[in-house]
Amino acid sequence: MTRPNTPPILSELRSSTSPASQVAALRALKHEIVGHEQKKRMWVGLGVLVPVARILNTAKGNGKRRDPSENGSAYHCRSTSVRAEEEEEEEEQEEEEARLQAIIVVGSLAHGGPAYIPPIRAAAVIAPMLSVLSTTESSASTVLATLRTLNTIADASALSLEAKGRDKGLFHSLYTKEALASIVQLLSPSTTSHLRQQQVALAAALIAKTCRDDSERNLLVQTGVLEALASILAAIVDATAWAFGPPRGSCVVLGLHDHGSSSAQSRLAPILGAIGAIVDTSRSRALQFLSTPSLTAVLSRLEADVAVPQGRKTNTRSHPGSTPIGSRSSSSPRLDYLLPQIPSLAPKGTLPESNCHPPFGAIGTSVRQPYSARALQQAHEVIHGRSGESPQEEEHPLVAWLMYVVRGCSGLTRLMAAWIISLLHDSGLVDKRRDSSLAILLVPLLVRLLEKDSMAAVEDQLAYDENPLRPTNLTSQQQAPSILAALMVDSLESQRAATDAGAIMKLAQLLKESYNPNSKDSTPSQWTAEPLLKDGSDGSNETLFIESLNNISACQVAKVREAVLTALASLASIRDDYRKIIIENGVVPFVIESLKPYHRSPTEASSDGTAGVMLQDSSFQMENPSGVILAACAASRSLSRSVTTLRTSLMDAGVAAPLFVLLKHHDINVQVAATTVISNLVLEFSPMREVSSMEM
Secondary structure, rough: OOOOOOOOOHHHHHHHHOOOHHHHHHHHHHHHHHOOHHHHHHHOOOHHHHHHHHHOOOOOOOOOOOOHHHHOOHHHHHHHHHHHHHHHHHHHHHHHHHHHHHHHHHHHHHHOOOHHHHHHHOOOOHHHHHHHHHOOOOOHHHHHHHHHHHHHHHHHHHOOOOOOOOOOOOOOOOOOHHHHHHHHHHOOOOOHHHHHHHHHHHHHHOOOHHHOOHHHHHHHOOOOOOHHHOOOOOOHHHHHOOOOOOOOOOHHHHHHHHHHHHHHHHHHHHHHHHHHHHOOOOOOHHHHHHHHHHHHHHHHHHHHOOOOOOOOOOOOOOOOOOOOOOOOOOOHHHHHOOOOOOOOOOHHHHHHHOOOOOOOOOOOOOOOHHHHHHHHHHHHHOOOOOOOOOOOOOOOOOHHHHHHHHHHHHHHHHHHHHHHHHHHOOOOOOHHHHHHHHHHHHHHHHHEEEEEHHHHHHHHOHHHHHOOOOOOOOHHHHHHHHHHHHHHHOOOHHHHHHHHHHHHHHHHHHHHHHOOOHHHHHOEEEEEEEEEEOOOOOOOOEEEEEEEEHHHHHHHHHHHHHHHHHHHHHOOOOOOOHHHHHHHHOHHHHHHHHHHEEEOOOHHHHHOOOOOOOOOOOOOEEEEHHHHHHHHHHHHHHHHHOOOHHHHHHHHOOOOHHHHHHHOOOOHHHHHHHHHHHHHHHOOOOOOHHHHHHHO
């Protein structure tokens, strides 16, 4: 069998000797593959990424620019030198254009989905693209195209992580001091042009998508990325947050009625997302972020400009059990006056404190210590063990400002601001008296984001990072339940507010939809590239493209399912009546199904006579990754805390059987989570104790 002739484009890319011919071949290749899935398969199968990677690896500036002054009095050589310089400059421009076209080609392939990630990784194109960011000679358009391509690769890679694990080596070259130094340079723009703002937003989005473990987060802090992001946030506050007024809509908040709502919100969302990715799971990193001098200085000036509304006194001491919104002390952030006043609910039998007799410790404390100094002092005390019982950290004014953003903005900006508040709340950096205001002002807005009508606002704010691989309607469904879960942990007020807002019904609907996906919203099955050896071949590796069940929607639906189960676990952690509402919404069978690593087909579920979730689309079979199983274990544990639930719903659904299977799961964390649920099933009062012992 004869091999097909090599296409002229590929021959030109492999043997081209001039940048001009490379540009022509790359442009022809770009026109071939953009929007054409079959052509992408063909070209990747022919190995086109190898010469494309070689072009990307071409060193910038093959030689030093010659200086005509070196010839001194050689006047007759000046014209020759000028011509040589012009030719060298033209060649460098062509090389720059070749790199730009090569980057666009890689980005177009990455748009095809996670199946293109193995060939892209094998071609080793990430490192040379990062070198483009660190080269001062790269044009702004090339840098922008590079950032877009890297973001597309990150999105495509994230869609193939659940079954095969995170590909840590893909962006390993990004988390080096040299590469992050170029990111810091991008995050420190000298101009405020629209092109530079796009570069900043895409650089921040790249950090948010690729930063996953503490070693990467710590490196981002050490190299100054976190400080640069905080400075950008301070600049946004400084530029847009001075025209404060009573909230009448999303355009009034942050002064956006003067600066353009969509522009300012689209700039703010990626910055907050990158900051959240860095400070996540670490109180010390959160303190470093809040102590950034530029952020502290801007918010201090902003507080001084906030006018106290009539009827809101500044010298009234709030009751320890009340919120700091309704009545503030003189040391409290003045930004709280921009939020609605919440009545203080003092316990029965207590009398309001007199303003004439301030409490102990209030005398002589009218001058507030700068927040950065207070944070560093407390961190020093904690490190050296002199703090004793950890004192309540005085709240940073940023918390009140973020709550103002959540109330006034919408979509992705609202999500990211709420996420930062939840991270600070988890780190103990939010005043405990603010729990009531979080429940009343923040939780209902997050519940509203679970509605399908709220997805358009998210889509409007993703103009800086257009990518069909990340459906915008899933952004709120993936993140809003997780933020809700963080705010509702051990907080009866937040759980009550979420229940009153209809969160249980909406979460139950999302969980059911994850098992019955609408076929018209699902992304078609993606092909994968696997090196196979043909029978009777000469032993050479050939790349065969085969259809697979690697459905992009499967990974996205799994993330939604994990977030919803986590939120339900938080809602059912305290009160039995909330557990009863969850059960009445028909959630238990889906929770039990989420405990199983693999879904069964409807025929298998009916053949063995066990209860199972009947999928409308039998072709939509997927694996429950460890994250979903852990969230399902948490939900089962919360529901099993009720004796009534154990006697009825959980026992009828057969919760014990999949849990005993999970005791042999390959992930030790899943084994531990399953054991904690089983510990609730074998208590003396549990009606399932006998059943559990028999199944064991």
